[in-house]
Amino acid sequence: MVVATSRDVARMAGVSQSTVSRALRGEGGMSEQTRDRIQQAAMALNYVTLETGRSLSTRATHRIGMVAGELTNPFYPELVEPMRADLHRRGFRTLLIPDRDETPVSIDQLADGSLDGVVILTALLGSPLPQALADRGIPVVLVNRELDGAATDVCVMDNRDGARQAAALIADLGHTEAAAILGPVQTSTSRDREAGLREGLGERGIAIRASMVCRGSFSYETGFAAMTALLNRADRPTAVFCANDVIAVGACNAAMTAGVQPGRDLTVVGFDDIPMACWPAFQLTTIRGDLTALAEEAIRLLTQRIADPVRARERVVLPTHLVLRGTHGSSANPRSRRRTPGGS
Amino acid sequence: MVVATSRDVARMAGVSQSTVSRALRGEGGMSEQTRDRIQQAAMALNYVTLETGRSLSTRATHRIGMVAGELTNPFYPELVEPMRADLHRRGFRTLLIPDRDETPVSIDQLADGSLDGVVILTALLGSPLPQALADRGIPVVLVNRELDGAATDVCVMDNRDGARQAAALIADLGHTEAAAILGPVQTSTSRDREAGLREGLGERGIAIRASMVCRGSFSYETGFAAMTALLNRADRPTAVFCANDVIAVGACNAAMTAGVQPGRDLTVVGFDDIPMACWPAFQLTTIRGDLTALAEEAIRLLTQRIADPVRARERVVLPTHLVLRGTHGSSANPRSRRRTPGGS
Numbered sequence: 001m002v003v004a005t006s007r008d009v010a011r012m013a014g015v016s017q018s019t020v021s022r023a024l025r026g027e028g029g030m031s032e033q034t035r036d037r038i039q040q041a042a043m044a045l046n047y048v049t050l051e052t053g054r055s056l057s058t059r060a061t062h063r064i065g066m067v068a069g070e071l072t073n074p075f076y077p078e079l080v081e082p083m084r085a086d087l088h089r090r091g092f093r094t095l096l097i098p099d100r101d102e103t104p105v106s107i108d109q110l111a112d113g114s115l116d117g118v119v120i121l122t123a124l125l126g127s128p129l130p131q132a133l134a135d136r137g138i139p140v141v142l143v144n145r146e147l148d149g150a151a152t153d154v155c156v157m158d159n160r161d162g163a164r165q166a167a168a169l170i171a172d173l174g175h176t177e178a179a180a181i182l183g184p185v186q187t188s189t190s191r192d193r194e195a196g197l198r199e200g201l202g203e204r205g206i207a208i209r210a211s212m213v214c215r216g217s218f219s220y221e222t223g224f225a226a227m228t229a230l231l232n233r234a235d236r237p238t239a240v241f242c243a244n245d246v247i248a249v250g251a252c253n254a255a256m257t258a259g260v261q262p263g264r265d266l267t268v269v270g271f272d273d274i275p276m277a278c279w280p281a282f283q284l285t286t287i288r289g290d291l292t293a294l295a296e297e298a299i300r301l302l303t304q305r306i307a308d309p310v311r312a313r314e315r316v317v318l319p320t321h322l323v324l325r326g327t328h329g330s331s332a333n334p335r336s337r338r339r340t341p342g343g344s
Numbered sequence: 345m346v347v348a349t350s351r352d353v354a355r356m357a358g359v360s361q362s363t364v365s366r367a368l369r370g371e372g373g374m375s376e377q378t379r380d381r382i383q384q385a386a387m388a389l390n391y392v393t394l395e396t397g398r399s400l401s402t403r404a405t406h407r408i409g410m411v412a413g414e415l416t417n418p419f420y421p422e423l424v425e426p427m428r429a430d431l432h433r434r435g436f437r438t439l440l441i442p443d444r445d446e447t448p449v450s451i452d453q454l455a456d457g458s459l460d461g462v463v464i465l466t467a468l469l470g471s472p473l474p475q476a477l478a479d480r481g482i483p484v485v486l487v488n489r490e491l492d493g494a495a496t497d498v499c500v501m502d503n504r505d506g507a508r509q510a511a512a513l514i515a516d517l518g519h520t521e522a523a524a525i526l527g528p529v530q531t532s533t534s535r536d537r538e539a540g541l542r543e544g545l546g547e548r549g550i551a552i553r554a555s556m557v558c559r560g561s562f563s564y565e566t567g568f569a570a571m572t573a574l575l576n577r578a579d580r581p582t583a584v585f586c587a588n589d590v591i592a593v594g595a596c597n598a599a600m601t602a603g604v605q606p607g608r609d610l611t612v613v614g615f616d617d618i619p620m621a622c623w624p625a626f627q628l629t630t631i632r633g634d635l636t637a638l639a640e641e642a643i644r645l646l647t648q649r650i651a652d653p654v655r656a657r658e659r660v661v662l663p664t665h666l667v668l669r670g671t672h673g674s675s676a677n678p679r680s681r682r683r684t685p686g687g688s
Contacts, residue, residue, distance in 0.1 A: 063439075071425045072619070077415035084415075084440060088447075095407075096428055096438050103432075220623075253624045275416070279564075280597045281625040 012041035064302070065115040067097045067105050069122050073219060075246050078274050079121060079144060082295035090303060092116065107132045117302050123147055124186040139305040143298035146188045146315070153301040154315045157289035159192035159271075160199070162320030163241070166269045166287055167200025169322060170239045174331035175267060179212035179237035181226040181247050190218075190243050193271060197241050212237055216247075223250025231258045238331045239267035245274045245286055252282055252327065262327040273323055283326030293318055356385035408646070409459040411441045411449050413466050417563060419590050422618050423465060423488060426639035434647060436460065451476045461646050467491055468530040483649040487642035490532045490659075497645040499660045501633035503536035503615075504543070506664030507585070510613045510631055511544025513666060514583045518675035519611060523556035523581035525570040525591050531562075534587050537615060541585050556581055560591075567594025575602045582675045583611035589618045589630055596626055596671065606671040617667055627670030637662055 010017045015030075015038060022029060023038040064087050068076045084094040095115065099105040099122040110118050110133060117139035123130060123146065130150045133140040141153045170178050180197060183190035201208065214229065216222030223242060230237055231254070242248035248270030252262050262268045263283070270277060273288035297316045304311060354361045359382060363374060367382040408431050412420045428438040439459065443449040443466040454462050454477060461483035467474060467490065474494045477484040485497045514522050524541060527534035545552065558573065560566030567586060574581055575598070586592035592614030596606050606612045607627070614621060617632035641660045648655060 071415055071421035071428075074418065077421060081415045084442065088442060094440050096440055098428065098432060249623075257624045279593075280601045 008045055009038065009041045012045065013038045061114055061116050062092050063095055063115050064092045065095045065097045065110055065118045067099045067110070067118065067120045067122055069099060069218075071096075073246060074249075074274055074276055075218065075244060075272065076121065078272075078291045079295050079298075082292050083119060083143075083299055086296060086299040090299070092303075105129070107136075111136050111138055117141075117306050119143055119298060119302060121145065123150075123188070124184075125188060125191065126186065137309065139302055139309065141298050141302040141305065143294060144189065148188075151313065153305055153313055155294055155298045155301055155318070156188070156316070157294065157318050158320045159189055160196035162271060162287035162289065162322075163193040163196025164200035165320070165322045166241055166271070167197050167206075168204070169269065169285075169324075169328060170241065170267060171201060171204035171206055173239070173267060173328060175237075175239035176206055176331070177212070177235070177237045178206065178208055178239045178241065179214070179230050180208055180241045181214045181216070181223055181230075181243065181251060183215070183218040183222075183243045183247070185215065187218075190215075193243050218244050218246055220246055220250035220253075223247035223252075224254040225250075227251035227254035228258065231255065231260055237266075239269070239328075242268065242270050245270040245272045245277045245284060248284055248286065248327075249276060249282060252284065263329050265329075266327075267329055267331075268327040270327075277323075278325065285325045285328040286323050287320050288323045289320045290318060352389055353382065353385045356389065357382045405458055405460050406436050407439050407459050408436045409439045409441045409454055409462045411443045411454075411462065411464045411466055413443060413562075415440075417590060418593075418618055418620055419562065419588060419616065420465065422616075422635045423639050423642075426636050427463060427487075427643055430640060430643040434643070436647075449473070451480075455480050455482055461485075461650050463487055463642060463646060465489065467494075467532075468528075469532060469535065470530065481653065483646055483653065485642050485646040485649065487638060488533065492532075495657065497649055497658050497660075499638055499642045499645055499662070500532070501638060501662050502664045503533055504540035506615060506631035506633065506666075507537040507540025508544035509664070509666045510585055510615070511541045511548070511550075513613065513629070513668075513672060514585065514611060515545060515548035515550055517583070517611060517672060519581075519583035520550055520675070521556070521579070521581045522550065522552055522583045522585065523558070523574050524552055524585045525558045525560070525567055525574075525587065525595060527559070527562040527566075527587045527591070529559065534559075534562075537587050562588050562590055564590055564594035564597075567591035567596075568598040569594075571595035571598035572602065575599065575604055581610075583613070583672075586612065586614050589614035589616045589621045589628060592628055592630065592671075593620060593626055596628065607673050609673075610671075611673055611675075612671040614671075621667075622669065629669045629672040630667050631664050632667045633664045634662060 006017050006020045010020045015034060019030060020038055023035045066080060068080050071077055087094055097105055097109060107129060118133055120130060120140060120142050121144055123142045125147060127147060130140055130142055130147060130152045134151045141155060143155045146154045146156050178201060182194055214226035216226060230240065240251060242251055248268055251268055255262050255266055260266050270284045270286035273286050277284040277286050301314055350361050350364045354364045359378060364382055366373060367379045410424060412424050415421055431438055441449055441453060451473060462477055464474060464484060464486050465488055467486050469491060471491060474484055474486055474491055474496045478495045485499060487499045490498045490500050522545060526538050558570035560570060574584065584595060586595055592612055595612055599606050599610055604610050614628045614630035617630050621628040621630050645658055
């Protein structure tokens with residue numbers, strides 16, 4: 001797009017550049033007529049004032065707020081980066097807005113008029129934020145995590161079906177003592193993946209014992225600590241479902257530390273298929289969701305919402321599928337057998 | 345900080361909130377006197393207009409542009425995240441500005457008046473950008489990479505000394521056939537690490553053969569491809585210095601794929617000490633630079649520059665030191681010996 005400069009506005013309005021600047025800053029020293037002529041020229045040229053970054057004709061700031069967790073958690077960059085790149089191609093800039101347990105993002109941070117729209121990656125079940133943004137007319141899309149009944153566009157993976165596929169694999173390999181390392185209960189991703197896992201195992205007559213279910217953040221540290229604890233049990237599980245790949249990578253590292261080799265001694269299944277999952281060091285068997293497609297759909301939804309605020313709400317669900325690599329194995333492997341008889 | 349609202353401005357100026365809004369948008373329908381009174385109230389209260397995000401009295405936008413490479417490259421989040429968090433605590437928001445080979449960042453993207461300052465992580469030797477920003481009076485700090493003679497604040501690690509320490513380790517372990525997987529020649533980091541490596545080896549009578557020097561981007565892919573090529577040589581090296589940890593992690597994964605175990609069959613040394621370096625899967629011997637301290641120093645320099653544009657320029661160099669983990673070993677190990685006699 002060709003960007004008009006204050007020189008173009010000055011030429012069209014027949015005034016000096018400094019008069020343009022003063023007029024658009026709302027300063028005095030000119031007639032209302034001159035000011036009007038400058039405003040009209042600026043609007044006709046779709047001039048974005050250097051001062052405000054806001055187009056006078058469209059009121060657009062061309063800035064999108066992206067609410068995400070820690071970027072050092074390898075999951076977030078996999079969504080943030082393609083969304084940022086897509087927004088960049090469409091002429092938007094990305095403002096990173098952190099959402100942390102200790103400093104959760106607030107409506108005031110997002111509704112200050114400086115953003116054309118908001119992408120939320122960290123929505124918690126029951127959070128009033130997405131609805132509050134929608135109520136104020138701020139375009140918003142939830143990506144990866146969703147809320148029940150939020151009046152916003154949503155783009156997620158088929159978490160439940162993916163976890164059912166993981167459950168089917170675990171059961172088909174003959175495992176009857178399965179464990180799960182899950183994420184926060186307030187996230188739709190962990191909730192739906194847990195539901196799919198239990199459903200898929202239940203259909204095959206397998207129940208997960210309550211003591212075999214660990215919960216924490218979606219982090220390497222959660223996976224490492226939970227796997228360490230599971231492997232210290234006398235009745236250690238033979239298969240561990242991890243609610244995402246970052247947890248699974250932490251879990252695999254813990255297993256290596258304990259001298260347990262995923263795939264040979266223990267089955268580990270992740271979720272997401274982040275690039276690290278296919279590194280030779282891990283060769284993680286996982287459930288693939290297409291994160292690039294998820295990012296693209298989210299930006300499509302958001303930009304369509306910005307262009308047409310009253311369009312029908314969309315909920316996009318992308319398919320998931322099992323990727324077999326190196327961390328699954330039969331329960332018949334002697335080294336993976338339970339050390340003591342354990343109930344199922 | 346207490347944030348004034350348009351209600352506060354309206355009360356102080358003795359007008360309605362809608363008049364405040366219209367006045368600050370430069371719209372007509374009021375006397376110049378009223379407009380002046382509103383402007384003065386807004387300035388007195390340091391009111392940040394919702395429309396512009398720019399304080400009327402300080403002209404500050406409270407937005408910092410951060411020019412970084414791909415966030416999916418695990419190095420960048422390790423600097424971006426602590427800098428973003430530090431800026432957040434100081435009341436600034438972070439705008440992510442991508443810098444890619446195919447779309448290098450331009451002065452126009454940064455000097456549009458919407459940023460209070462700029463952090464550049466991706467400076468290339470000879471780039472005119474930092475100087476151009478400084479010439480326009482835009483506060484700028486270079487972090488991690490620097491330029492020769494740039495008139496900006498700079499914060500880097502002691503790359504040369506760190507690489508000398510790596511060279512000393514490699515030499516002390518008895519390796520005489522060393523290889524290097526380096527980053528782009530236009531980066532000060534790769535240049536200085538290469539210089540330190542050659543210096544440290546040279547002092548011990550070891551030269552790196554030209555055919556043992558590989559170059560590419562600072563990426564997993566570079567490390568993987570280069571190590572694969574090195575291990576396919578009849579005269580494979582017994583020690584490989586990698587110009588950063590991301591390259592080293594790629595190199596270690598390639599070694600595992602080739603059935604070569606770093607630490608037992610081959611010495612691999614990285615640089616940076618990103619968190620992944622200490623994962624049990626890698627246990628990377630590396631040169632540690634304190635990335636959190638680097639981030640803190642960079643933001644200190646930038647915010648001091650914003651507060652005092654004419655203060656003396658600073659170049660901060662943080663120390664580096666060797667972290668011994670699991671990927672180094674003696675050249676005496678039989679499996680790491682050269683298959684054919686090779687010159688040094």
